[in-house]
Amino acid sequence: MGYVIELEVYQGPFDLLLDLIAQNEVDIWDIPIASITQQYLDYLYSLQEKDLAITGEFLVMAATLIRIKSRLLLPQETAEDEDDEELEDPRTQLVEQLLRYKFFKEAAVFLDQRYQEASKCFTRGQRAASFDLKPVFTAPMGDLTLLELGELYHQLRAELEKEEPVHRITSQISLQERLALVRLQLVGQPRATFSDLIRDHSPREIIVTFLAILELVHMGEIALIQRKALGEIHIEPLELEVEVRA
Amino acid sequence: MNLSEAQIVIEGLIFASERPLSVQELAEIVELDPSAVESIVERIREYYAPGALLIRNVGGRYQVVTKPELSPWIEKLGRPVVHAPLTVASTETLAIIAYQEPVTRAEIETIRGVRSDSAINSLLDRELICEVGRKAGPGRPILYGVTEKFYAHFGLTSSDELPLTGISEWK
């Protein structure tokens, strides 16, 4: 025969048969079953030669084709003795299946085109979380303040630094020492600035100083004043009388 | 609410909604007739005409999307590809479900001539199809149908938009 079938990937036996019919340019209602069957089997052999798995569906179809072929070869009078349904062209049912599959195969091509076209249209990229410009958000952050968030972050960083194994015996600054130091620096001063207090400090010392300042705020000994965002933080010692009376 | 106000509200609703909105949903919110909503949507379409956006009707629901010709630019934003390409097997299976719904796995496999479990599972994972019930009879097999997402992904207004050519040849 010398007919070479490319080793295409077919979705199934219907797909393969439709391709063979198309390649042979024959009328689907009058399939030359003998030659198509041979080409079908050749394809399966070529798969086998390439060690490619042949699924059961392809083998079932091979059997069907051979059965149809043999039935077509039977003399007409024998066929007339058979049941009514056998009077029909044995190819008819197969052709109907093929046409039905062909329809959906074409519909799939249509869908694929629509899929690609539709994917060119982009929906809104962000969730519409922010249609309300008013800054009244009770949820989702509750009453968390920005300063609390900042303090929390620095506490976490400070804890991380503390947890680091200290191999160097450089000055280990304790919070208590730093607390005392900050108190000392504030004695007799109306105020100090944060940058004064951390001058020449290592990052680790800054953390501990910062924590000491937070601690002093917590104890009500000092107040922190920042006039503008990113501005200098002023530290003012508070009168402790109130504390004493309470 | 007059028509111009309704137009602004409907535009905002379609924009802000996380999913495409039907005429009925819009009509209920703005308390207007569905036909009035439809004509307002047409007005929004005209209003959008000179810009980047368009109102798309997917499965009878409205959605704002960018015009397709802008896709080369928008792809530069590196938005992850949400819809990985479908395999041929999945697209064929989807076509059968779209036309024949509700349909069982066995019916799909009869038409395709091959096992279609993995195609069905992949379509279920992508939420393009869903189980819509059980067929009466032995084994009560699962019936599949397409989802709203199917219409959105394929930019189809309704199943009427599926091509009919050749359908009479076998139906």
Place this chain on the structure above:
Amino acid sequence: MNLSEAQIVIEGLIFASERPLSVQELAEIVELDPSAVESIVERIREYYAPGALLIRNVGGRYQVVTKPELSPWIEKLGRPVVHAPLTVASTETLAIIAYQEPVTRAEIETIRGVRSDSAINSLLDRELICEVGRKAGPGRPILYGVTEKFYAHFGLTSSDELPLTGISEWK
């Protein structure tokens, strides 16, 4: 590309982007001067004026949102509102992301000393953080940053406005 074309492209980009876009990003994509982009954004603002949308500047980046006066209508779409306060774990995780962004989960977990998946997921659900990219290197881990919602909540325009940022030696 002329100005009208650029206007349509920029409108589409701002609409489709998953995060607010800066003038620089837009300028790079459309290959125009930042000042030209700024004037185009003003033109889009004017174009949007009669409708439901507006271009908002969040932290120096543009995004499309619906006009605030439409919120009573949009709330009728039934967007879920979660009132549960943040857990301590989530708050800590948020603090780290706000100050250290972009930051990976592993980096967050190093600082907190505990697994932080569920805190991260909860923050993603609340849209206080989002994925901002991938870190170069093995596994290309996801990088997290805070969202425009985070800034909006605190009325910030950029991360420079976070308090106590002077102590940034660790970065």
